[in-house]
Amino acid sequence: MNNTAETLSRHRSRRLFLRNGVAAVSAGFFLPSIAQAATQFTGHEKKLFLNNLHTGERLQSVFWIEGKFVPESLREINYLLRDFRTDEVAKIDPKLLLLIHKLHHSVDASKSAQIISGYRSPKTNAALRKNSSNVAKKSYHMKGMAIDLRIGGVDLKYLQKAAKSLKGGGVGYYPKSQFLHIDTGPVRYWT
Secondary structure, rough: OHHHHHHHHOOOOOHHHHHHHHHHHHHHHOOOOHHHHHOOOOOEEEEEEEOOOOOOOOEEEEEEEOOOHHHHHHHHHHHHHEEEEOOOOOOOOHHHHHHHHHHHHHHHOOEEEEEEEEEOOOOHHHHHHHHHHOOOOHHHHHHEEEEEEEEEEOHHHHHHHHHHHHHHHEEEOOOOOOOEEEOOOOOEOHH
C-alpha cells in the first residue's frame, strides 16, 4: 500500500465508516457469532496498528465503529495480511481482528503489531511444512483465522501470558523465532 493510500485510510470521515458499516449489516455481512464475539469488547471505535515485516507495509485502520465492522477497513487489513509469497488475499476472520485489538490493549502497547505471517495459501503452507515440523498440515493460517506476530516494546513472554488470559483461541509461543501465534480456533497452548 502506498503512502497516499495510507494517508487516505487514516483520514476517512466518520460518516463514511458508518455508511459502510450499515451497508455491511444490511448485506448480511455481520454474522451472529461475530456479533456475539464483538460485544465482549467495549468502546465506540476499534483501531489496529499493523506492520507487515515482509512487505514493509503499515496500516493504521479503524475496523469497528459503534458496534459494526467497517467493510473497507476489513478489505485493507485482508490485503496487508495476504500471503506475501503468492500475493493471494483471503478474508481474515473478524474475530481474529478483535482478538488482536484486545491483546494489543491488554498489554497497553503504543507500538504497532509486527506481522510475521497472516493468511497462508495451501501452496505456501505445504512449502513451509517441508522445512519445519512446527507448521500444521491444516493450519488456521489457511483459513484466515491465525496470525504470527510480536508487538514492539513488549516482552514476548508477557505477550504470551496476556494472550493466554484472553482465552480467545490457540496461543503458540516461539521464543527462538521471537513471535507469538494466535488463532481463533479452540483454546489451546503450546511452545
